Amino acid sequence: MPPTAITVPVEQDSGAARLEAAEQRLPETLDPESLRKYFTLTETDLQEVAVCRGVVNKLGFAVQLCTLRWQGYFLGDTRGLPATVLETLARQLGLLAMSIDDYPQNEKTRWEHLERIRQHLRFQQCDNFQRQRLLKHLTQTAQALPRSDALRQEAWRWLQEQRIVRPAVRPCAICLPRRAKGPCSTPSRCWPGD
Numbered sequence: 728m729p730p731t732a733i734t735v736p737v738e739q740d741s742g743a744a745r746l747e748a749a750e751q752r753l754p755e756t757l758d759p760e761s762l763r764k765y766f767t768l769t770e771t772d773l774q775e776v777a778v779c780r781g782v783v784n785k786l787g788f789a790v791q792l793c794t795l796r797w798q799g800y801f802l803g804d805t806r807g808l809p810a811t812v813l814e815t816l817a818r819q820l821g822l823l824a825m826s827i828d829d830y831p832q833n834e835k836t837r838w839e840h841l842e843r844i845r846q847h848l849r850f851q852q853c854d855n856f857q858r859q860r861l862l863k864h865l866t867q868t869a870q871a872l873p874r875s876d877a878l879r880q881e882a883w884r885w886l887q888e889q890r891i892v893r894p895a896v897r898p899c900a901i902c903l904p905r906r907a908k909g910p911c912s913t914p915s916r917c918w919p920g921d
Contacts, residue, residue, distance in 0.1 A: 751803060753794065757811055765797040766815045773819070775847050779840070782822050787830030789816040792844045799850075799887030801841055803895070805830050850890045857891050 757765075768776065772792060779785045790808060791801050793816070806828045817824035831837040851857060861882060868881050886893045 751800060753802070753809055753812060755809055757809060762811060762815045766793045766812055768793070768816070768819050771847070775843065776820060778843075782825060783827050783830050783832070784836065784840070785820055785822060786813060786816055786825070787827045788840050788844065789820065790827065790830075791840060792847070795844055795850060795892065796848055798893075799883060799891075800893040801844075845892060848890070850892050853886070853891050853894045857889075858894075860889075861886065861891075 768789060772789070775792070776785050776789050779788045787805055790805060790812065793812075794800070794802050808827065810824070813827065814824040831840065845852065853861075864885050865878060865882055869878055883893055
């Protein structure tokens with residue numbers, strides 16, 4: 728079954744939407760130490776990548792694997808990745824570095840890859856139970872933190888520490904203020920159950 732992706736429609740001119748999109752991209756430049764630290768594949772990683780067919784799928788799988796391990800989320804868009812990332816991974820895989828703008832070629836492959844990666848790295852899906860755990864953690868943390876930005880960073884840190892794939896929704900900006908006011912008036916824009 729494909730991993731559940733929760734998305735929130737956001738106005739096109741929203742600064743928050745641009746910030747969120749930028750945060751879920753790889754940095755344009757990475758120093759050699761970061762490339763070594765975050766984009767070195769282990770022997771078991773290499774075995775997982777080897778199951779993929781085709782150069783684009785192998786590179787795309789490796790990028791998503793390294794991104795989830797490093798940042799705690801999957802890239803929604805693999806176009807325009809830094810060449811140094813692709814070169815670093817291709818070298819380890821014995822492949823020619825190439826653009827992976829066409830990765831994946833279909834959604835079925837994407838979901839299969841993301842689920843295999845999630846299981847390989849032992850991350851949990853961000854389901855209702857995990858959201859409730861996160862909400863409890865954030866509620867406890869909110870009492871000690873003065874700003875919502877710090878709370879958002881803490882939510883992301885906690886999700887990664889707990890090895891839960893970070894959802895596509897911004898919980899602090901949308902769900903938490905509504906919780907304080909009562910039940911959500913626009914449930915289609917929030918996590919299920921909010």
